[in-house]
Amino acid sequence: MHFKVFLPLSAILNTHNEFLSAGDYFANLNTITLIQQIITTFEITSQSWSKISFAFTLLSIADGWIRLFLWFAIVGINVAFGLGGLFNWIGCSPLEKMWKPLVPGTCWDPWINIRLVVFIGSKHLASAESIGTDCTDSGVM
Secondary structure, three states: OOHHHHHHHHHHHHHHHHHHHHOOOOOOHHHHHHHHHHHHHHHHHHHHHHHHHHHHHHHOOOOOHHHHHHHHHHHHHHHHHHHHHHHHHHOEEOHHHHOOOOOOOEEOOHHHHHHHHHHHHHHHHHHHHHHOOOOOOOOOO
8 A cells, every 4th residue: 555655755754954954054054944834745745645554444344334434434434634744734825934944924823723633633543443454553644
């Protein structure tokens, strides 16, 4: 599955960010922030797809109301995590302001993302317990 690619990619980009911050941190701050945005998107996508993949596996052996619940979980996970990944990118206008804070423009109230992350975190926990996946993996953002 493709989600197995995103976590190693995240690790590579995190290592690159560490390399950039070892020099003149403030000179590379915009690049580090942009790479961190990309890493967050990869991690959200990876978590979502791993849960959905397991739910599809369970669909092959489930029947009745369990099957209906699994479809509800699949749709809910897609919507919640999809919004989490999307809000990561559309919170500022122009888009460049997300990683270059001195660019003129406007951004959403930070509490919008915080509330969404809390919601996704609860959805993550609920889906992990109900679908049976491991609850010990990393948080959403």
